[in-house]
Amino acid sequence: GLHVTYCVITDGDAGGFDSAADRSAIPAIRQDEQRAAAKVVGVSDLIFLGYPDGRLTVTLELRRDISRVIRQVRPDLVLASAPERNYRRLGASHPDHLVAGEVALCAVYPDSRNPYAHPELLAVEGLAPWKVREVWQLGSPTPNHYVDITDVAERKIAALTCHASQTPDMDIPQFVRTAFSAQAAAAGFPEGRLAEAFHIFSTA
Structure with missing residues (x-):
């Protein structure tokens, strides 16, 4: 590992x-x-x-x-x-x-x-x-x-949510879906995927 x-x-x-x-x-x-x-x-x-x-x-x-x-x-x-x-x-x-x-x-x-x-x-x-x-x-x-992160996106969302003092008004799941679906599209990945x-x- x-x-x-x-x-x-x-x-x-x-x-x-x-x-x-x-x-x-x-x-x-x-x-x-x-x-x-x-x-x-x-x-x-x-x-x-x-x-x-x-x-x-x-x-x-x-x-x-x-x-x-x-x-x-x-x-x-x-x-x-x-x-x-x-x-x-x-x-x-x-x-x-x-x-x-x-x-x-x-x-x-x-x-x-x-x-x-x-x-x-x-x-x-x-x-x-x-x-x-x-x-x-x-x-x-x-x-x-x-890198396709679709299968671990929920862990990413959970980790970001831990930074509560920095994200009081932020819709973290929506942010992750929007930002990383755009990067997946730029990579040419299939629709619905997320990427770093x-x-x-x-x-x-």
Whole structure:
């Protein structure tokens, strides 16, 4: 089977729609929601980096922190947001998502495989370089691969529903049907199917 690790960069403190909520409690709420959503899809290994929400920028510190996770987890594949803005799906192009996608690529190449990038990772923490073989990007304006998710759509809906603080007025089943049926149509799948779209490339 596959082992999946989630690396969540921001703490979600700028999220939520309840004006009466205690803002200091939001990060813990968001973590609980993320853990619950991960459990729905069978993921139990989550890493939270705790960066402020909505203020993410490409920095050497963040590149180092993602490189650290890659060297710790040693994944064959990294799935991340695309760093390019997608004007057909603006929601996929949240500024934090764009930055996360760029930093993930910097960490995949060259940082995590280069022993002289962030040298403290090797010299102090003992984390040897690691080469990720493949990257799958979500939200890309130029997808080149589609995965039929029709048979697991209910689990996707259940996972998204766990993020209750972010979706109080959202019809999640309708959103999933609309967004992912459009991607299935773009892939040429039969009517009634749902699909995720990715841009996939090898790092070799």
